[in-house]
Amino acid sequence: GVKLKFTSSALVSFVGYTFSKNIGFTFLSGTSVRFRLYGKWGVVGGKILVIIILNYLTFWLGFFALSGILFTLWPPVLQSAVRVPFGSLKVIGIASAGIYVLYMVVVSLRKRPFRIRGKSFTLPGRSFTLVQTGISILDWLLSAGVFFMLLPPEIGYFEVLGVFLLSQFAGLSSQVPGGLGVFEALTIIILSPSLKPDILVAALILYRIIFYLVPFIIAMVSFAAGELLYRGSEKP
Known part of the structure; x- marks a missing residue:
């Protein structure tokens, strides 16, 4: 329900996503940037x-949907090339698919709003969730590409x-900036x-x-330039 120019949405998306990727600690980096820009x-x-x-949600919905499809349907091909020390890839695929299906059941059946810190919100329906998933899957496919x-x-x-997918999940879960090393x-x-x-x-x-x-250098320059222009416009 927020009305913003596409360029504004694109800027905050790019800067917030890039900061989260490189700095880590998403709730302190990307979240802070988004609050600043949207605010x-x-x-x-x-x-x-x-x-x-x-x-x-969009980011992780795509991950679990894609992992569920990939590791469940193509385990023989992947297992021959991908040696994982923690068991079969099909197990990972089934678990990922289960998480995604569980979320789809929740958004399909729950009609009451959720509450976080006194704020209430309703999750999007199935159609919106499928669009979210498609966009996120495309993002993961291009990133791997x-x-x-x-x-x-x-x-x-x-x-x-x-x-x-496996390495990115490990890097993101570690909260090491950019998953560097992991x-x-x-x-x-x-x-x-x-x-x-x-x-x-x-x-x-x-x-x-x-x-x-x-992208991080571009995001820092874009963010700094935006802040300078905003402060300049505030002066009488």
Whole structure:
């Protein structure tokens, strides 16, 4: 229900997402940026909180839906290329699919609003959730595609996607800024039987620059420029 220009929504989305990715501690980095930007554009705190919750839901809905599909339907292909030390990939797929289905059941059946810190909000219905999921899946597919393009042709896209999902989940769960070290270490451990470690390290460094460092620099410049322009407009 918030009316904003597309450019404003795009800016806060890009800056908030990039800060969360690089700094970690999402509720202190990306959330703070979103509160600052939305707030100065006149969006009230309750609506900002709802926007942020929907943002995080979108991100993880795509992850669990895609993981559920990938690890359940393609485990033989992935299992031959992806060596995981914690059991079958199909188990991970079933668990991910179960989480996603459970959420879909909740949004389909629960009609009463949820309450957080005195604020009430209602989760979107099934149609909106499916759109959220589709957008998030596309985001995950493109993100993995960046890493795939940096690797030699000996390994297929679905294998890279499987490793990417596992490593990103580990990095994000660690709350280490940008998953630095965690994402790289797990990727090397899983893919080293298929690819030489030096090739993997080179690809991971390039991926870190392309996907993290360059967008972070652009986001910092954009945020700083926006703050300077806003303060300049406030002066009499």
